[in-house]
Amino acid sequence: MPVAEDLTAPVRERRLAPWRDGRGTGAAAHEHRLLTAARPALPWLNWVGTFAKPLLRVPRLGWITADPLTARAVLNDPEHFTLLSEGGVGHLWAQILGDWVYDLFDGAGHYDLRTRSRELFTEKTSVAFVATAWGDRMTRARASFEAGEPLDVADLSRILVGQMVVTLLGMHVPDATDETYRSIFETGEELAAIALGTTSDTVLPAEKIAKAREIVERLTGHIDASFATASSATVIGRCRDLGLSVRETKGLSTLLMVAGTETAASAMARTAALLFDTGEQNRLIEHPEFTEGAVREALRVTSPAPIIGRSVLADLEIGGRTLRAGERIVVLTWTANNLAGEYRIDRAYIPQNRQLWFGAGRHLCLGGPLARAELTAMVQLLVGDGRPFRVVSREYGKRVLIPAYRSLVVQKVGSRYGR
Numbered sequence: 001m002p003v004a005e006d007l008t009a010p011v012r013e014r015r016l017a018p019w020r021d022g023r024g025t026g027a028a029a030h031e032h033r034l035l036t037a038a039r040p041a042l043p044w045l046n047w048v049g050t051f052a053k054p055l056l057r058v059p060r061l062g063w064i065t066a067d068p069l070t071a072r073a074v075l076n077d078p079e080h081f082t083l084l085s086e087g088g089v090g091h092l093w094a095q096i097l098g099d100w101v102y103d104l105f106d107g108a109g110h111y112d113l114r115t116r117s118r119e120l121f122t123e124k125t126s127v128a129f130v131a132t133a134w135g136d137r138m139t140r141a142r143a144s145f146e147a148g149e150p151l152d153v154a155d156l157s158r159i160l161v162g163q164m165v166v167t168l169l170g171m172h173v174p175d176a177t178d179e180t181y182r183s184i185f186e187t188g189e190e191l192a193a194i195a196l197g198t199t200s201d202t203v204l205p206a207e208k209i210a211k212a213r214e215i216v217e218r219l220t221g222h223i224d225a226s227f228a229t230a231s232s233a234t235v236i237g238r239c240r241d242l243g244l245s246v247r248e249t250k251g252l253s254t255l256l257m258v259a260g261t262e263t264a265a266s267a268m269a270r271t272a273a274l275l276f277d278t279g280e281q282n283r284l285i286e287h288p289e290f291t292e293g294a295v296r297e298a299l300r301v302t303s304p305a306p307i308i309g310r311s312v313l314a315d316l317e318i319g320g321r322t323l324r325a326g327e328r329i330v331v332l333t334w335t336a337n338n339l340a341g342e343y344r345i346d347r348a349y350i351p352q353n354r355q356l357w358f359g360a361g362r363h364l365c366l367g368g369p370l371a372r373a374e375l376t377a378m379v380q381l382l383v384g385d386g387r388p389f390r391v392v393s394r395e396y397g398k399r400v401l402i403p404a405y406r407s408l409v410v411q412k413v414g415s416r417y418g419r
């Protein structure tokens with residue numbers, strides 16, 4: 001299959017070298033350590049990926065690609081690639097949710113679901129979801145941060161994402177505190193770890209299936225009763241209005257929980273770190289009109305979902321290589337996106353990469369506009385008052401599925417403990 005596309009803007013590639021990136025105190029060094037803490041092999045895989053342009057075969061892993069055009073060709077070709085075969089996430093989910101997910105995740109039902117849920121997260125609805133879910137908590141965080149108090153952005157991100165889950169799923173949590181939202185976030189994390197953490201062998205043991213089902217029920221069980229009456233301001237109500245069944249709505253809600261929690265929280269704290277480590281926060285304060293670029297660049301450089309896996313369904317020629325049915329291919333989104341250069345808030349949109357951090361094709365992230373709205377709110381919290389901040393301390397998350405800061409404490413410069 002040809003991988004032909006008009007390359008309008010040639011990209012000057014950045015060199016990636018794990019042994020060099022791991023040193024120093026700059027943005028690349030911190031990102032390197034963060035990736036290493038999450039999964040020690042990740043920086044090496046990312047580096048090997050620089051030779052996977054267009055494709056490279058790696059023993060035991062299968063094919064890898066870090067070429068944006070090849071990546072999109074793979075993700076846009078459901079005739080030859082699937083995520084449902086044994087070894088893929090669909091197989092894991094089927095054991096937890098039931099065989100019907102085969103249709104909903106990649107079959108005809110998926111197309112139907114995506115068509116009907118297209119309007120779920122638009123720029124407008126996403127900004128509204130952020131205002132509803134986060135308004136009060138953000139106002140409080142911003143007031144104390146601007147008054148000079150230290151703020152753990154990683155912790156706050158997990159709280160906010162937990163709050164977003166409650167809002168989207170219309171969960172009833174009376175007298176909720178930060179602790180309530182932290183624990184909802186952790187529940188999502190736990191489910192993701194069971195459902196996505198074992199892709200080398202996708203046959204789940206009975207106790208893991210039971211645990212995952214119990215979590216899914218805890219998070220989505222209320223939907224049976226609330227479906228008919230849920231407000232259209234919630235995802236449940238919107239799903240109903242868009243013609244989705246209760247089962248589809250519960251399946252989609254589970255997917256939202258897993259796909260949109262750790263990724264979003266990871267991006268939020270890493271954006272804060274990047275703005276400080278690169279000094280780009282100063283340019284952003286001078287040029288707030290670059291906020292959109294600051295968010296897009298943060299998504300590109302962090303690429304919180306660093307790899308996307310697929311199985312080959314049928315033999316095909318791609319990038320001059322022959323891929324055989326049953327083989328695996330891993331799209332290295334982090335590498336493909338990072339080769340395009342360092343974090344610059346005024347970098348123009350890169351046509352080759354488009355928004356590869358959200359995947360591409362039929363599984364392109366459904367929550368992209370929501371993730372952007374969430375990040376925009378975080379950037380405004382950090383520099384919206386026109387004053388810079390500094391990172392006081394940081395701790396990388398160890399052995400986590402999605403690379404993320406465990407803690408990232410920031411404070412306004414000029415505050416008692418700031419410089």
Ligand code: HEM
Pocket residue numbers: 083105114255256257259260261263264267299303304305308309356357358359360362363364365366367368370371
């Ligand atoms: C920075 C944050 C995020 C990143 C980097 C991200 C990335 C991705 C990627 C790469 C995929 C494609 C996976 C594949 O092709 O196998 C995906 C799918 C998905 N994402 Fe996101 N995501 C983010 C936030 C969100 C949010 C906030 C939501 C919603 C609450 C969300 C909901 C989904 C859903 C439902 C899918 C599955 C779509 C499908 O299979 O049709 N994501 N995401």
